Amino acid sequence: MPDAAVPGAGPPRAGPAGGGGAGGGDTAERLFRAEYGRLVAALTRRFGSLDLAEDLAQEAFVEAVRRWPADGTPPNPGGWLMTTARNRGIDRIRRESTRDVREEEALMLHGQTSGDPLDPSGPVDDGSVEDDRLRLVFTCCHPSLATDVQVALTLRLLGGLTVPEIAAAFLVPERTMAQRITRAKAKIAAARIPYRVPRDAELPGRLRAVLATVYLVFNEGYLGRAELAVEAVRLGRILRQLMPDEDEVAGLLALMLLIEARRPARVADGTIVTLPEQDRGLWDRALVAEGHDLVRWCLRRGRPGVYQLQAAIQAVHTDARTAEETDWGQVLALYDQLLTLSPTPVVTLNRAVALAELEGAQAGLAATDPLAAALADYHAFHAVRADLLRRLDRVQEARTAYDRALALATNPAERAVLTSRRDGLPTFTTPQLLPFTP
Amino acid sequence: MTQYLMSVWHADGHPSVSEEDREAAYAATGAFNATIQGTGVWVFAGGLHEASTATVVDGRGTEVVTTDGPFSEAKEVLGGFWIVELPDLDAALALAAEASAACRERVEVRPFQG
Numbered sequence: 001m002p003d004a005a006v007p008g009a010g011p012p013r014a015g016p017a018g019g020g021g022a023g024g025g026d027t028a029e030r031l032f033r034a035e036y037g038r039l040v041a042a043l044t045r046r047f048g049s050l051d052l053a054e055d056l057a058q059e060a061f062v063e064a065v066r067r068w069p070a071d072g073t074p075p076n077p078g079g080w081l082m083t084t085a086r087n088r089g090i091d092r093i094r095r096e097s098t099r100d101v102r103e104e105e106a107l108m109l110h111g112q113t114s115g116d117p118l119d120p121s122g123p124v125d126d127g128s129v130e131d132d133r134l135r136l137v138f139t140c141c142h143p144s145l146a147t148d149v150q151v152a153l154t155l156r157l158l159g160g161l162t163v164p165e166i167a168a169a170f171l172v173p174e175r176t177m178a179q180r181i182t183r184a185k186a187k188i189a190a191a192r193i194p195y196r197v198p199r200d201a202e203l204p205g206r207l208r209a210v211l212a213t214v215y216l217v218f219n220e221g222y223l224g225r226a227e228l229a230v231e232a233v234r235l236g237r238i239l240r241q242l243m244p245d246e247d248e249v250a251g252l253l254a255l256m257l258l259i260e261a262r263r264p265a266r267v268a269d270g271t272i273v274t275l276p277e278q279d280r281g282l283w284d285r286a287l288v289a290e291g292h293d294l295v296r297w298c299l300r301r302g303r304p305g306v307y308q309l310q311a312a313i314q315a316v317h318t319d320a321r322t323a324e325e326t327d328w329g330q331v332l333a334l335y336d337q338l339l340t341l342s343p344t345p346v347v348t349l350n351r352a353v354a355l356a357e358l359e360g361a362q363a364g365l366a367a368t369d370p371l372a373a374a375l376a377d378y379h380a381f382h383a384v385r386a387d388l389l390r391r392l393d394r395v396q397e398a399r400t401a402y403d404r405a406l407a408l409a410t411n412p413a414e415r416a417v418l419t420s421r422r423d424g425l426p427t428f429t430t431p432q433l434l435p436f437t438p
Numbered sequence: 439m440t441q442y443l444m445s446v447w448h449a450d451g452h453p454s455v456s457e458e459d460r461e462a463a464y465a466a467t468g469a470f471n472a473t474i475q476g477t478g479v480w481v482f483a484g485g486l487h488e489a490s491t492a493t494v495v496d497g498r499g500t501e502v503v504t505t506d507g508p509f510s511e512a513k514e515v516l517g518g519f520w521i522v523e524l525p526d527l528d529a530a531l532a533l534a535a536e537a538s539a540a541c542r543e544r545v546e547v548r549p550f551q552g
Contacts, residue, residue, distance in 0.1 A: 194526040
């Protein structure tokens with residue numbers, strides 16, 4: 001339910017989501033965040049340990065903070081960080097003296113002689129490093145790890161967020177989040193979760209887990225911290241770069257971009273602004289254009305999936321210059337298609353909203369009736385029904401439905417709009433008001 | 439290579455399983471075992487008698503205390519297990535899926551230390 005929900009605290013960010021790099025006093029911090037996943041990915045393959053890779057990446061950042069202000073930022077900061085981290089890793093292993101480690105060193109030095117991707121004179125972004133990041137993604141989202149663990153690892157290792165940042169975003173004590181990540185890394189090492197991209201046969205299932213993780217981060221950002229939505233978009237862009245042939249990867253990125261594009265218009269004075277009422281001039285046109293390009297690319301590929309279809313639905317909305325110009329027939333057709341792939345009560349509820357626009361509130365309401373049991377505790381179900389009942393002038397029932405939605409909704413901006421709608425209902429309470437629909 | 443314990447835990451006594459189904463599961467498990475015996479994967483496997491045949495021994499104190507029956511806290515008991523050696527968790531999970539289908543129970547996969 002994209003625009004039925006809201007982002008919480010935190011101002012909308014200026015400019016396209018993601019990025020990282022130029023501008024401001026936090027340039028180094030943003031550069032580190034952008035480079036972190038690359039470093040950890042490549043160092044893990046080289047040294048065979050996530051813990052060591054993280055240590056080395058952090059040491060390289062500390063070194064950069066110490067040296068760059070005096071020496072000047074190197075022309076290729078990413079390459080500099082990679083070389084520094086790699087050299088520290090080699091030093092560390094040379095200092096060790098056990099036989100096992102010597103063997104590892106031999107392996108490592110062998111790797112160095114054959115087209116070393118970490119060579120600072122070579123491009124940092126070559127294929128090998130991209131493959132490493134892809135390995136890292138699939139390791140973080142391995143099915144033997146719980147969903148919350150997958151999310152935490154992906155944000156930490158690939159996204160480069162710090163443990164306190166992740167803990168704050170999910171309202172979890174820092175110690176808990178640190179333990180979660182430490183245990184997960186210990187499991188990866190002990191159970192030998194492989195550091196590789198799944199084979200073709202396993203790929204669809206494994207990719208679904210990766211996409212679900214990123215979308216979960218996005219939704220957390222949508223309802224909570226805006227930064228998480230920005231990070232999810234950044235992760236989506238990385239995945240798109242890493243897997244340019246995967247339709248659903250493009251679909252997910254498009255979906256996130258088109259929802260994120262509306263962030264500036266979504267909340268006004270602490271109250272959610274529903275899609276038809278939004279000031280479309282506030283939408284981020286660059287994000288809309290990027291999302292539309294991806295949706296068109298998906299359409300040309302002709303292999304729709306759940307993310308692509310949801311993105312296409314969003315594109316119908318972002319394509320309309322005014323709410324009245326929305327092609328609801330197209331929206332409904334897309335929901336019908338989505339239902340065949342994902343026959344869930346929530347999709348059925350969203351379809352009912354589109355149906356109401358096309359065939360009237362009565363038809364929409366009837367379509368929500370069968371969902372009463374499945375969505376009894378879902379605030380959006382009651383909010384949708386309340387709006388439809390209000391449009392049918394069934395005031396008493398609308399009030400009850402708004403009350404039920406308010407009892408379940410937790411987000412302040414969402415509660416604000418529900419409260420204002422409920423309080424805007426006519427005060428007379430004739431039961432069975434004549435259902436007069438012109 | 440890593441060694442994994444693939445263990446089967448169930449409510450004691452198989453109350454819900456018919457004799458016929460149990461026989462079929464035994465046969466399928468035997469067939470599964472045959473596919474990995476003699477390969478590098480197989481280390482050891484075995485099925486256990488009912489938990490009521492267990493005895494718990496506590497030798498931590500000065501006097502050895504012996505108790506009839508399994509650890510009393512356990513809601514589910516260990517019914518049988520395999521020890522297998524495989525290159526990584528993905529290989530172990532794939533094998534565990536086969537084992538689970540054969541013995542008609544869920545299978546826990548856990549790495550050995552060292």
